[in-house]
Amino acid sequence: MTAVADRPARSTASLRHRLAERGVDSSLWLMVPALVFALALFVYPFSYGIGLTFQPSVATQEQWGGGILANYVAFFRDPFVFDSIWITMRLALPAALFNVLASIPVAMVLRRRFRFKRFMTSVLVLPITLGTVLTAQGLLIFAGRQGWLNRFLIATGLVDQPVQLVNNYTGVMFSLIITGFPFAFLLVSSYLSGIDPSLDSAARTLGAGWWQRFRRITLPLLAPGLATTFILTFVLAFSVFPSARLVGDAMGSTRVMSLMAFRAFGEQNDYAMASTIALMMGVVELIVVAVVLAWRSLLYKGSTGGKG
Amino acid sequence: MSALETPTTMSDAPQGSPPRARAAAGRPPGERSLAASPSTWFVWAGMAAFLVFLLGIIVAVVVDSFGRQWFDTWLPLEWTTEWYASSWDRFDLTHVVGVTVGVALAVVVLSVLIGVPAAYLLARRNFPGKRLVNVLFLLPILMPPITFGIPLATVMYSFGLGRSVIAVILVNLVPSVPFVILTMTPFIEQINPAIESAARMCGAGMRQVFTRILAPLLVPGILAASILVLVRTVGMFELTFLVSGPQSDTLVVAIYRAMTSAGGGEARQLVSAMAVMYTATMLVMLVAALRFVNPTQLVAQVKEARDD
Amino acid sequence: MAITAGTFESLELRDVGRSFGGHQALAGLDLTVRAGEFIALLGPSGCGKSTALNCLAGLLPLTHGQILLDGRRVDTVPSEKRGFGMVFQSYALFPHLTVEKNVAFGLQMRGLPRAEVSRRVAEAIGLVKLEDHAKKLPGQLSGGQQQRVAIARAVVLEPSLVLMDEPLSNLDAKLRLDMRTEIRRLHQELGLTTIYVTHDQEEALSLADRLVVLREGRVQQIGTPDDLYDHPRNWHVADFMGYRNILAGGLMDGGDGGDGGATVRVGGLTLRGRPVGEVGEGDDVRVAVRPDDLTVLAGGREPRDGNAVEGVVAVVEYHGREFAVVVQTADGATLHVRTPTAPAVGDVVRLTAAADRVLVFPAELSAASAAADRAEAVTAA
Numbered sequence: 001m002t003a004v005a006d007r008p009a010r011s012t013a014s015l016r017h018r019l020a021e022r023g024v025d026s027s028l029w030l031m032v033p034a035l036v037f038a039l040a041l042f043v044y045p046f047s048y049g050i051g052l053t054f055q056p057s058v059a060t061q062e063q064w065g066g067g068i069l070a071n072y073v074a075f076f077r078d079p080f081v082f083d084s085i086w087i088t089m090r091l092a093l094p095a096a097l098f099n100v101l102a103s104i105p106v107a108m109v110l111r112r113r114f115r116f117k118r119f120m121t122s123v124l125v126l127p128i129t130l131g132t133v134l135t136a137q138g139l140l141i142f143a144g145r146q147g148w149l150n151r152f153l154i155a156t157g158l159v160d161q162p163v164q165l166v167n168n169y170t171g172v173m174f175s176l177i178i179t180g181f182p183f184a185f186l187l188v189s190s191y192l193s194g195i196d197p198s199l200d201s202a203a204r205t206l207g208a209g210w211w212q213r214f215r216r217i218t219l220p221l222l223a224p225g226l227a228t229t230f231i232l233t234f235v236l237a238f239s240v241f242p243s244a245r246l247v248g249d250a251m252g253s254t255r256v257m258s259l260m261a262f263r264a265f266g267e268q269n270d271y272a273m274a275s276t277i278a279l280m281m282g283v284v285e286l287i288v289v290a291v292v293l294a295w296r297s298l299l300y301k302g303s304t305g306g307k308g
Numbered sequence: 309m310s311a312l313e314t315p316t317t318m319s320d321a322p323q324g325s326p327p328r329a330r331a332a333a334g335r336p337p338g339e340r341s342l343a344a345s346p347s348t349w350f351v352w353a354g355m356a357a358f359l360v361f362l363l364g365i366i367v368a369v370v371v372d373s374f375g376r377q378w379f380d381t382w383l384p385l386e387w388t389t390e391w392y393a394s395s396w397d398r399f400d401l402t403h404v405v406g407v408t409v410g411v412a413l414a415v416v417v418l419s420v421l422i423g424v425p426a427a428y429l430l431a432r433r434n435f436p437g438k439r440l441v442n443v444l445f446l447l448p449i450l451m452p453p454i455t456f457g458i459p460l461a462t463v464m465y466s467f468g469l470g471r472s473v474i475a476v477i478l479v480n481l482v483p484s485v486p487f488v489i490l491t492m493t494p495f496i497e498q499i500n501p502a503i504e505s506a507a508r509m510c511g512a513g514m515r516q517v518f519t520r521i522l523a524p525l526l527v528p529g530i531l532a533a534s535i536l537v538l539v540r541t542v543g544m545f546e547l548t549f550l551v552s553g554p555q556s557d558t559l560v561v562a563i564y565r566a567m568t569s570a571g572g573g574e575a576r577q578l579v580s581a582m583a584v585m586y587t588a589t590m591l592v593m594l595v596a597a598l599r600f601v602n603p604t605q606l607v608a609q610v611k612e613a614r615d616d
Numbered sequence: 617m618a619i620t621a622g623t624f625e626s627l628e629l630r631d632v633g634r635s636f637g638g639h640q641a642l643a644g645l646d647l648t649v650r651a652g653e654f655i656a657l658l659g660p661s662g663c664g665k666s667t668a669l670n671c672l673a674g675l676l677p678l679t680h681g682q683i684l685l686d687g688r689r690v691d692t693v694p695s696e697k698r699g700f701g702m703v704f705q706s707y708a709l710f711p712h713l714t715v716e717k718n719v720a721f722g723l724q725m726r727g728l729p730r731a732e733v734s735r736r737v738a739e740a741i742g743l744v745k746l747e748d749h750a751k752k753l754p755g756q757l758s759g760g761q762q763q764r765v766a767i768a769r770a771v772v773l774e775p776s777l778v779l780m781d782e783p784l785s786n787l788d789a790k791l792r793l794d795m796r797t798e799i800r801r802l803h804q805e806l807g808l809t810t811i812y813v814t815h816d817q818e819e820a821l822s823l824a825d826r827l828v829v830l831r832e833g834r835v836q837q838i839g840t841p842d843d844l845y846d847h848p849r850n851w852h853v854a855d856f857m858g859y860r861n862i863l864a865g866g867l868m869d870g871g872d873g874g875d876g877g878a879t880v881r882v883g884g885l886t887l888r889g890r891p892v893g894e895v896g897e898g899d900d901v902r903v904a905v906r907p908d909d910l911t912v913l914a915g916g917r918e919p920r921d922g923n924a925v926e927g928v929v930a931v932v933e934y935h936g937r938e939f940a941v942v943v944q945t946a947d948g949a950t951l952h953v954r955t956p957t958a959p960a961v962g963d964v965v966r967l968t969a970a971a972d973r974v975l976v977f978p979a980e981l982s983a984a985s986a987a988a989d990r991a992e993a994v995t996a997a
Contacts, residue, residue, distance in 0.1 A: 016692075020677030021635050023435040027514060031441070034426030034485060038444050041482050042456060049459020105351045122594075124355075127362060129590035131543040133563050134583045138365030141372050141580070146380055148364055178362065231450075239452035242545050242564055258454045258546070265550070271462045282455035289450070502708035505675050508695045509702040509779075510722030510769065520721075524712045 049275040056272050071276035081260050081277065085284055088238060088256040091169070093288075095176035096234035099184035100226055107189035108214075121189075124182050135175050136246035140166055143174065171247035172254045176237045184233045191225030192218075227296035231289050238285050257281045366587065373580035391581040398578060399562055401585070407473060408558040411548075412541045415480045416534045422481075423488030424530065428522070430489065431496040445486040453546040456482065461550040471553025479547040484540065488533045495529030496522075539593050559586050624776045625686050626650055627809070632691075633680030633833075634667050641667040642833045643680070649777075649811065654803050656824035657813045658856065664833035665813045669779050672811060674698050685776070696725075701770030705782040707762040709754035715741065715765050716750045722773045740772035743802070760791045767799070771806060780812045784819065796822060817856050821845065829853050831981070850893060851902035851977040859904035860952045864979065867891075867899045877921075878976045883947035888921045889974030900979035907940065909973035910953040913966040921971035927951060929963045943967060 019025065056070035066073035075081055110120060127135065143149045143165040150162040165171060195218060203213045241258040248254030257277060265274035373391055375384025395401065429435070430442065448456060460479055461470070469475040499522070507521045523530075542558065549561050557565065563582050566574045627649040634642045642664035649655055657665040670676040672683065674695030683691040690698055701722075709718050719740050723733040741750050744764035754762055763783055770778055783799070784792045800823055803810055814820050820827050821841040829836040829844065829852075837849040848854035855862055865882035878891040880903055887903060895901055913919060927943035930950075939958045943951045943965060951967060959965055 016677070017679045021637065021679040023433060025677060027433070028429065028435060030425035031429050033422045034445070034489070035441070037422050037481065037485055041460065041478060042444070042448055045460040045463040046456055048463055049456075052459065052462065102354065105347070106355055109348055109351045109355075120355075123359065123362070126366075126591075126594070129539060129543065129594045130366070130587060131545065131560055131590070133545060133560050133567070134369065134587055135365060137563070137567065137579055137583045138369045141576070142361075142364045142368035148368060148382070151382060174361070178358075178365070181358065235450060235452065239454055239546065241454065246564070246567055258452065261454050261458055262550075265458050265461070271458075271465075274458045275462065278452075278455045278458040281452050285452055285455075500706055500708060502704040502706050503710060505670075505673070505695075506702065506704060506708040506766075506769070507710070507721070508675065509673060509700060510773065511696045511699075511725035512721070513694075513696050516725060521710055 050279060052272045053276040053279055057270050060270070060273060071273050074273065075276055075280055080255075084255050084257045084260045085280075087254065088240075088258075088284075091172055091176065091240065091244075091254065091256065092234055092237040095173060095180055095237045096184075096230055098177060099180045099233050099237075100188065100230045102181060103185040103188040103229070104222070104226070106185055107192050108218075110189060111192055124185055127178050127182050130179070132175060132179055132240070132242040133246070135178050136243050139171055139174055139178075139247050143171065166247045168249050169253045172240065172243050175243035175247050176240060179243075180233050180236055183236060184229050187229040187232065188222075188226065191222055191229070194225070195221050224296055227292050231292050234288060234292075235285060238288075239281070257284070369580045369583050369587070372577055373584045375577065391577045392585070395578040395581040398574070399566060399582065401559075401562075401582070403555075404557055404559055404562045407476075407556055408542060411473060411476050411480065411556075411558055412538050414477045415484050415541045416537050418477070419481055419484035419488045419537055420530060420534060423485045423533070424492055424526070426485075427489040427492035428496055431493045432501060445489050447486075448482050449486050449490070453483065453544075454550075457547045457550045460547075464551050470551060471556055472551075473556045475551040476548050476556050476558065479551050480541050480544055482547070483544075484537045487537060487540065491533040491536060492526070492529050495526060495532075499525050535593065535596060539590065542590060542593070559589070624651055624809075627777060628684040628687075629672075629681070630684065631681035632668070632671060632678060632683060634664075634671050634676055635679050640833050642671065642830075645681070645835060647828060647835075647838065649809060651809050652807045654810045654812065654823060654825045655828060656820035656826075657811065657828045657830060658815070658817060658820040659830035659836075660815055660856075662832075663830040665815075665828075665830050666781055667833070668830070669702075669781050669811060669813045672777070673700055673702050673779050699773070699775055700777045700779055701773050701775035702779040703763070703766045703770050703781065703783045705785055707754070707759075707766045707786070709762055709765055709769075711754055714751050714753055715746060715757070718754065718765055719769045719772050722769065726773075736772055740768040743771070744768045744798075759787050760795060763787065763795060764798070767802065771802065771808060776809065778808045778810045780810060782814055783812075785814070785816070792819075799823065817858065829856055836981075848892070848904075848975070850981055851904050851975075851979075852981055854904040854975060854977065858906055859975065860907050861903075861905040861910065863903045863949055865901055865903050867895050867897055867901050867976065869897065877971050880976055883945065883949060885925055885945075887923050887925075887974055888971035889976040890972050891976045893978050895976060895978050902977045902979050904975045904977065905969050905973060907952040907954045910951065910967050910969050912941075912953065912955050912959065913968050919966070919968035923968050923971060923974065925951065925967045927965060927967065929959045929961050929965060932958050932961055934958070941965075 053071050054068045056066075056068065056074075060074050061067070061070040064070050064074040064077060106124075110124075130138075141147055145162040145164070149165065150159075153159045153163065154161075165174070199217055199221070200213055203217045208216065239258055240256055241262065244250060244254040244256045244259055248256075250259055258281065261274050261277040261281060264270045264277055268274075371384065372378060374387050374389060376386040376388045378384035426445070430438065430445075457479065460482065461475075464470050464475045464478070469478070503525075504517050504521060507517045512520060543560060544558075545560050545564065548558050549564065552558065552561050559582070563579060563586060566579050566582065629645050629647045629649075632642065632645040633640065645664075645668055647655075657668055659665045667676060671678055671691075674691070674693065678691050681691075682689055710721065713721065716737055719737045720733050723736060728736075738747075738750075741747055744767055746761060746764055746768070749757060749761060754765065757765065763786075766783070780799070784795050787795060796819060799812075802808065803823075812820070812823060821844075824841060826838065826840055827844050828838050831852050837844060837853045839847075844853065845857050848857050848859070851859075851862055863882045865880045865887075867878060868881050868886070869879035877888050878895065880887050880889055880901055882903055889903055913924070925943075925945060927945040927949075929941055930944045931942040933940040935954075938954050938956050941953050941955055941959060943953060945951065953967055
């Protein structure tokens with residue numbers, strides 16, 4: 001008999017109770033602006049872009065066929081576009097690998113305390129603020145045919161003729177290292193400082209030499225961080241665009257994917273094709289990232305599994 | 309998704325006193341002589357080479373911007389400052405700098421306003437779909453900017469926002485908001501949740517907890533995040549370039565356009581002068597940033613524990 | 617004394633529960649608190665005592681039940697509007713505000729006039745004897761001083777209820793004793809109704825008017841300190857009340873010996889004890905004895921009630937007036953005993969205990985016993 005009177009109150013209360021158990025309450029409103037932002041500026045345009053890839057222009061359909069898949073057919077069949085994958089990889093993979101590997105010893109050395117440490121770290125950070133455009137301008141002047149670098153090489157007799165260092169693969173590689181290395185270095189040193197130094201001391205008391213300590217203590221602990229660093233550095237190098245255009249050979253050896261995407265977008269105004277290339281860029285990048293992550297999870301098991 | 313730990317979670321691991329200080333303290337006095345071992349010299353040599361390259365690039369641009377007739381010599385034959393005046397007029401830099409500053413400030417304010425409350429929830433609470441939200445905010449940082457930039461730009465143009473300052477602000481928000489969230493999360497995690505509970509028990513509502521307690525405690529974090537977003541926005545080329553036009557170019561895009569404009573680009577010295585101005589601005593911001601944040605934070609996250 | 621307790625008649629918790637994604641951190645808590653009472657929630661970590669406190673504070677929404685203040689529901693009121701005060705284990709002082717401003721914060725939130733704020737702040741700071749530190753930041757104070765600030769910050773609001781979440785556990789041993797006295801003094805002086813969470817039975821027994829013992833989110837027993845100390849309802853409560861020797865055994869004889877006693881087989885021994893709760897012949901039981909109730913038999917003396925255990929001294933600790941001795945029996949049981957004289961390690965000793973000091977509990981900590989507790993709590997209310 002009381003149940004009737006009780007019911008409405010109880011049902012709202014239990015709804016509140018159920019929501020409370022799942023962590024839902026009014027403070028979640030704080031998330032709304034960020035969610036609206038993400039939906040409007042990221043999710044919606046991205047889905048729109050994916051939809052766009054299935055609406056090829058008439059010209060693309062006529063040239064490549066394939067109906068609504070014409071953009072993809074064009075992407076895979078047109079060697080001018082498709083080869084840009086390998087061109088991008090040939091730049092981004094070695095650059096990311098070099099940046100990560102070179103960062104390890106530098107971060108180890110700079111981990112110790114010495115005078116000017118903060119200055120050194122700051123100098124290494126400098127290129128991040130230079131940005132790719134300025135680095136490109138500087139490289140053109142510094143490493144150009146009449147630049148200081150070639151003058152120095154000729155003056156010291158190392159070469160007779162000026163070496164072609166810019167407007168080709170080398171130029172872009174230089175640019176990727178100059179902008180990417182500080183990034184990798186900062187990440188690696190941050191991971192390195194996350195390793196408790198007393199572990200190193202402990203290994204030392206157990207009689208491990210510096211190489212053994214590095215190989216068996218530091219490196220395994222650092223490896224997951226190195227994988228992440230590699231991914232982030234690779235992402236940076238993979239989307240190289242201004243330097244490929246400015247210090248590279250934009251129609252030849254540094255015809256990277258982002259250039260292709262922008263050519264379709266800005267020069268040919270073929271938004272559907274541009275979105276297709278952009279999307280494929282994301283796919284290719286995610287494949288590399290997934291491979292590295294898989295490798296990292298393998299490695300991580302190995303380093304904690306006690307197999308040494 | 310958990311597989312890809314961001315540097316946030318990992319570099320955040322060390323708490324307590326700075327590990328480096330402890331390492332140095334624990335090392336016997338003779339240990340620093342290790343710095344003289346051959347491998348260490350090798351590292352120093354590599355760093356020196358990197359620095360020579362870096363300085364060469366920067367100095368070359370600076371010298372170029374002050375030089376008249378610099379072709380086949382070590383230094384320009386004549387010196388002048390007129391490139392600055394003429395590039396200022398030629399590229400209407402008053403407008404460009406104004407746009408750059410305006411865009412950067414707007415992006416900073418908006419991304420902090422949107423990002424900090426979201427970071428607060430992500431740091432403090434569990435709720436349904438939290439992992440999805442986390443991934444959503446991680447994607448724009450992991451993806452090549454072009455991948456989401458091209459669809460986003462297409463949407464902007466179809467909404468008639470193309471080439472407007474608003475479009476430039478909006479595209480720059482896409483990586484900035486997640487970046488603020490990533491930067492702020494550890495700062496928020498460092499604040500003992502009991503402090504907020506205490507404020508609530510004292511009768512403070514959500515808004516008062518934010519304004520009277522959290523905001524003062526988060527000032528260092530917000531400052532750090534703001535400066536980092538400022539630096540990144542001023543330096544952001546790819547996204548801005550996709551949607552900006554003559555009236556909404558930021559400085560870095562204006563430089564690119566000057567370098568690639570039809571007919572082999574503008575006079576090199578004009579570009580150099582502009583690039584020097586750009587670098588000087590960035591340097592000022594970098595120096596300001598380094599006063600508030602550890603260099604490592606430019607790419608990674610907060611590391612040194614603060615007292616709270 | 618201007619600072620007083622906010623007034624109310626009774627605070628009632630009805631079937632209060634909190635679960636996290638299916639896991640019940642707290643279930644079926646029924647409790648009625650009368651104004652001016654000091655209640656301790658006692659239990660090991662993870663028993664739900666802090667959950668209960670946070671639910672009361674409103675910091676955690678309930679997933680079950682209701683909380684009523686004088687018959688008015690308060691569990692739907694946000695914590696900032698409940699008018700309770702809270703003291704945290706980590707002090708939770710606002711690090712950017714001075715002692716004064718920390719204490720003043722809550723008064724300012726209520727929009728009180730400036731003059732009254734400063735008067736009451738001064739009074740509260742005087743109450744915890746921190747007048748000399750009023751302008752300091754929390755970081756410049758010792759742990760004990762910080763906790764005093766936290767207490768002042770809570771009581772200055774004249775809350776109807778003060779919640780304390782293990783306020784002493786971050787302090788060192790000596791300071792903890794001083795602060796304990798201090799908290800008791802404040803409670804007596806101000807008549808503040810207090811709910812105090814702790815895992816330290818000594819703290820709970822010395823401070824509280826009534827204790828609530830929790831285990832795995834469920835109430836085990838509610839009662840006054842001496843009630844719990846002398847009459848633990850199950851072996852878990854006994855364990856918490858200082859019955860360090862808890863041995864598993866089987867009931868041989870369920871108390872028909874005329875004296876209400878029970879005979880229990882533990883390993884190779886037969887012990888006489890006092891049954892608590894429902895035990896029947898053949899049941900698995902737990903036998904609980906306090907270290908102080910076990911005595912070492914001097915040679916030739918008769919064991920009390922026929923209870924005699926032989927073992928080898930394994931560890932001897934010096935505790936001032938007496939020694940804490942660990943004795944290992946032949947079948948592997950470990951017994952803690954207190955003696956006025958120190959045996960040597962390796963000595964063989966005989967221990968004995970009076971039968972009414974040997975408590976015999978059912979081995980199962982059944983849900984039934986918890987439910988019985990609840991029923992009793994309801995009728996008590």
